[in-house]
Amino acid sequence: MKIVVLTGAGISAESGVATFRDADGLWENHRIDDVATPEGFAADPELVQRFYDARRAALATVAPNPAHVALADLEKVLGEDLLLVTQNIDDLHERGGSRRVLHMHGQLLSALCVDCHRRSPWVGPLLGTAECPHCGYGVLRPDVVWFGEMPYFMDEIFEALTTCDLFVSIGTSGAVYPAAGFVQQARAFGARTLELNLEPSDGTHFFHEARHGRAGELVPAWVDELVHA
Numbered sequence: 001m002k003i004v005v006l007t008g009a010g011i012s013a014e015s016g017v018a019t020f021r022d023a024d025g026l027w028e029n030h031r032i033d034d035v036a037t038p039e040g041f042a043a044d045p046e047l048v049q050r051f052y053d054a055r056r057a058a059l060a061t062v063a064p065n066p067a068h069v070a071l072a073d074l075e076k077v078l079g080e081d082l083l084l085v086t087q088n089i090d091d092l093h094e095r096g097g098s099r100r101v102l103h104m105h106g107q108l109l110s111a112l113c114v115d116c117h118r119r120s121p122w123v124g125p126l127l128g129t130a131e132c133p134h135c136g137y138g139v140l141r142p143d144v145v146w147f148g149e150m151p152y153f154m155d156e157i158f159e160a161l162t163t164c165d166l167f168v169s170i171g172t173s174g175a176v177y178p179a180a181g182f183v184q185q186a187r188a189f190g191a192r193t194l195e196l197n198l199e200p201s202d203g204t205h206f207f208h209e210a211r212h213g214r215a216g217e218l219v220p221a222w223v224d225e226l227v228h229a
């Protein structure tokens with residue numbers, strides 16, 4: 001059975017990573033437009049670099065939770081029949097043991113050159129750093145897909161969505177396209193669809209089945225059910 005899993009901020013919430021759409025509508029006390037748009041970066045690059053530098057440094061204080069580990073266990077069983085697509089920029093899937101992860105919104109542990117557009121693995125701060133290691137002169141920015149920018153791996157993801165048997169969406173509000181439309185895409189091509197989220201997402205009615213609760217409980221239970229079916 002071929003499965004595509006899409007994850008969002010909710011899967012990392014129990015690890016202590018803040019989700020985006022909390023009640024106050026702020027992301028770590030900043031307006032999303034200020035820190036997650038090309039316009040925000042152009043207006044105040046230092047603020048944006050500092051913001052992502054802090055998020056990158058905070059990775060050291062969080063650890064994968066049972067939901068990340070369960071998906072890694074599922075990969076061990078399914079191998080290439082599982083495609084894990086995440087909107088998250090943290091590295092908790094990798095640290096949980098997953099090897100085949102597509103970060104459609106980029107990664108904190110990567111820097112993007114604004115001039116040559118090449119990426120470099122990055123662990124420390126970007127603010128005040130030297131130029132791009134590839135071209136030697138370009139400015140480095142966070143390798144994060146901001147609003148108004150094209151997500152990564154779209155061809156690969158759409159190919160997988162149109163050929164999978166099951167699409168599962170975990171911990172995402174369904175507020176941000178194109179990821180929010182994956183359920184309809186998969187369903188149109190014949191997949192069964194399942195939502196695992198704390199509460200009904202914006203697109204909950206598009207799914208054949210929805211289970212609501214904490215990812216740390218729902219995901220291991222679902223993987224267990226699938227593996228032992």
Ligand code: APR
Pocket residue numbers: 007008009010011013014019020021022032036087088105145170171172173174175176196197198199200201213214215216
């Ligand atoms: N278990 C499961 N779901 C949870 C948990 C939990 N412990 N805690 C929160 N959630 C759910 C929330 O109910 C919410 O529906 O996770 C969802 C998180 O939604 P968002 O904060 O909107 O995050 P996400 O859907 O990943 O955002 C998508 O928006 O800002 C952009 O690029 C950014 O990738 C991000 C995209």
